[in-house]
Amino acid sequence: MRARWFELESVVTEQTKATPTAHEVVERFLSAALDPAGGNLADLYGASVVIEMPFAPPGIPQRSETSGEELRTRFQAGAGAREYQKIDSVVIHQTADPEVVIVEYDVHGKVVATGKQFVLSYICVMTIRDGKIVHSRDYTNPITGARALGMLPQLIELLSQESE
Template identity: 40%
Template sequence: MDRRIFIRVGAGAAVAVPAVLGASRAEADITAGATAPAGPRPDTTAIDPCLDPDCVRTPLQVAQAIVQSVQSKVMPDVFAADAVYVPRFALPGAPQSVQGKDAILQYFAAAAKNPASGVLRIQELDPVYCRGKDPEIVVVELTVKGVNTGTGKPFSFNSSIGVLRVRAGRIVEWHDYSNTIGGSAAAGMLPQLIGALEAIAAH
């Protein structure tokens, strides 16, 4: 049976998901906390204490750093030199994979500047992390909540599922299953997505 740990992290609070299979007592204690009292957001070093560039993050810490970048829109330097990023649901004509740390960082820097990203003010990240038998693998299921700055309408959608392989504190492979329809709907850009799909179908 897989040994898994599920942790749900909301806005400034850690909430237990009660399915802990074969976890040690210490791990069970980590996931057993209820919602934290209201108060200021915690110091992010409590989540990712690896501020020294020579520090080696755990796979979970790497995944947490990636999740935080969704809100900051600045991708952290957590990739191996020969890392591969694979957007599994990329539309035809878009990159089906991105290879190399520099290319990946450039890819996400460009994505942060696209119109859809610009109108989505993300106010809350709700990730679930799952680890199994392979110590290099961490799976992240992410829900995002916020406000469309153009319309003022709130949004909440399942943003993506990411499967990360982390070795020596660096991502060597990331398969990203992004919710393109949910993101387009939140940004008010479904007509543009439909137009793009129709153009693809016409060819």
């Protein structure tokens, strides 16, 4: 009987160690964001994910329900256009809800085609359940993003069309 209790205790201990805290997931997220292929970043998301981008420019959905595997494909597609080099100015805020974390950070990178350097500032509100990101609300300046990627004229055109 004693051997069985030890085995059960060992399994519970391993499961507890295997599930990272929300803070640890955010730290892994920040590190994985620098992965050129995006695979490590996609691994941090749950099987079902809601991503909201309240300030998304025209043509990009403000809310999407997707899967971790669909995100992997999106991250890999975006990797060819830009290269993230470092992340700094990180501030992680714990909230009253242990599943919700707010993270502020700046991403430094370059546009692959032109070599143009950029800095994008983000605030993300993440819900992390069972060690996986299941909901993310991402705030960034779409004008800065469009300027960095050389797409400001397209953004202005899209914004002009929407007001008509």
